Amino acid sequence: MSPRPAPTPSQPPTRPSERTVTDLAPYPSPEERERELDGLVARLEGAGHTASIHNYGESVAGRPLRAVRVASKRNEAAARTEPAKVLVCANTHGPEFIGNRVAHGLLEALIAGQPQVAALHERAELWVAPCLNPDGYARTHARGGQGQLRDLRPNERGVDLNRNWPLPPGSRRLPIPGAGSSRSGDATYRGPEPLSEPETAALDALMHEQGFWACVNLHSFMGTLFPARVEDPASFRVYRELCESFTDRQTVHRYRRVASRRFDTYTGEQEDHQHHNHRCWSVCVESFPLRASFRQHLRAPSLFWRFNPRDPEPWVRNEVPAVATFLGRAAERSRPEVRTLRTT
Numbered sequence: 001m002s003p004r005p006a007p008t009p010s011q012p013p014t015r016p017s018e019r020t021v022t023d024l025a026p027y028p029s030p031e032e033r034e035r036e037l038d039g040l041v042a043r044l045e046g047a048g049h050t051a052s053i054h055n056y057g058e059s060v061a062g063r064p065l066r067a068v069r070v071a072s073k074r075n076e077a078a079a080r081t082e083p084a085k086v087l088v089c090a091n092t093h094g095p096e097f098i099g100n101r102v103a104h105g106l107l108e109a110l111i112a113g114q115p116q117v118a119a120l121h122e123r124a125e126l127w128v129a130p131c132l133n134p135d136g137y138a139r140t141h142a143r144g145g146q147g148q149l150r151d152l153r154p155n156e157r158g159v160d161l162n163r164n165w166p167l168p169p170g171s172r173r174l175p176i177p178g179a180g181s182s183r184s185g186d187a188t189y190r191g192p193e194p195l196s197e198p199e200t201a202a203l204d205a206l207m208h209e210q211g212f213w214a215c216v217n218l219h220s221f222m223g224t225l226f227p228a229r230v231e232d233p234a235s236f237r238v239y240r241e242l243c244e245s246f247t248d249r250q251t252v253h254r255y256r257r258v259a260s261r262r263f264d265t266y267t268g269e270q271e272d273h274q275h276h277n278h279r280c281w282s283v284c285v286e287s288f289p290l291r292a293s294f295r296q297h298l299r300a301p302s303l304f305w306r307f308n309p310r311d312p313e314p315w316v317r318n319e320v321p322a323v324a325t326f327l328g329r330a331a332e333r334s335r336p337e338v339r340t341l342r343t344t
């Protein structure tokens with residue numbers, strides 16, 4: 001028997017798993033992300049906050065769906081009225097890791113006493129659900145961010161979780177791009193029926209249980225704000241003001257609000273459901289502007305690097321005070337009035 005040839009120094013043996021972990025740095029692996037969240041809660045407690053992790057369900061593949069609750073200071077002072085509860089969500093789409101960084105960054109900023117986050121904490125109970133689609137996150141990570149949108153974006157059953165929400169009563173969905181597809185295998189497949197997925201059903205149950213007053217849903221990439229679609233002028237005006245309060249706090253990159261009262265269609269997105277079915281002021285934030293993404297890579301080496309900045313930190317700093325300001329301003333208002341929509 002002849003000895004096997006040893007690998008030559010110019011061709012070191014590499015395992016794909018080692019390579020993919022390096023490829024997505026500085027973004028954490030799923031396990032690192034969960035450990036980081038546990039660490040943030042421990043540090044919040046160490047800094048004198050009342051913080052806990054709330055397991056609100058399980059993903060299709062059995063991964064825990066976790067949210068952090070931080071009690072309001074006002075609650076601890078036994079104020080007569082209950083503080084408003086506000087929610088930050090991220091990563092409902094597998095490859096949008098920057099949203100998760102901003103969500104964790106908000107908790108980090110609370111520990112550091114960042115002024116806008118501290119002001120929010122004075123008046124509201126803060127909930128952060130930093131990874132709504134842990135299976136999509138894990139799949140994206142395992143593939144080193146390679147693949148098409150339809151491979152990385154959905155949950156484990158191929159459903160786009162942000163097209164799986166019920167439409168507001170009396171509303172309709174037009175067959176336009178992005179409105180959600182009825183075909184399994186499409187990037188925006190909306191699933192067999194609204195709330196068919198354990199990830200959306202569990203979050204909806206949490207919304208019913210907690211009655212959130214306001215919510216920010218973190219996505220990428222675009223550099224835009226999409227408030228819930230509303231037809232009544234009063235709510236439309238409130239969203240304009242809330243979005244202005246958001247962009248006023250963005251010191252480096254200010255995002256554009258995309259809203260219309262006339263565009264008569266709904267898509268099964270989370271913020272519309274939250275506004276119309278849960279009376280919650282809600283906005284979708286698409287971090288990382290188009291221009292910045294293309295400046296980073298004219299031709300991105302993977303889908304992942306189209307959606308995420310190489311260095312998340314400047315974007316976390318750009319978004320965190322803005323997210324806190326939006327939620328704080330929304331918590332000062334009364335909850336949205338729900339009106340019967342025009343039926344067509």
Ligand SMILES: [Zn+2]
Binds near residue numbers: 092093096219220
């Ligand atoms: Zn998204």
